[in-house]
Amino acid sequence: DVKVTQSSRYLVKRTGEKVFLECVQDMDHENMFWYRQDPGLGLRLIYFSYDVKMKEKGDIPEGYSVSREKKERFSLILESASTNQTSMYLCASSVGQSYGYTFGSGTRLTVV
């Protein structure tokens, strides 16, 4: 069964900490995406990547960075966590020849 795996289901971090959210897919997908989900706002795109070492800003990149050193792994980095980054974070992947997208189960991050 194909999968997108997010390393943590729940995470609690302190303000100012550097936070890494990891996402790994086992489908050899070229494209990977990071979203954050907030009530009433839906899913908003933070960053995405169409290839290894490639990254593009989404709609809300401020306060975030990403790393894609290997095809299967796409990391979201909060350089200095703030309380307004408390949210559900979802990773997804896709392949160019198909309309299918696979989502991870999400990481609920709380910044205190």
Add this chain to the structure above:
Amino acid sequence: AQKITQTQPGMFVQEKEAVTLDCTYDTSDQSYGLFWYKQPSSGEMIFLIYQGSYDEQNATEGRYSLNFQKARKSANLVISASQLGDSAMYFCAMREGNQGGKLIFGQGTELSVKP
């Protein structure tokens, strides 16, 4: 810029009845794709149905159908014969351009099915 709008934050439907969830979109692209996802309380995103911008027929998948009105830029989801297990958040999403590209999501509609 592309945009997806879901104007119904919450909806109620009686079990076994049909329900329509609204979605309008805005794009200047000729080639795009429209998606509906279901998100139960467990948080997983479940793909329901897809409509390509060049597809002439409305997409159907079991009890789900997509009412695609291109000129009005709407892509409403119709769920027939609602079941209690249909209670969830529903998201409309759009992909511009190439397959596999970034998805833009609407705000979501929370559907509650009453017994």
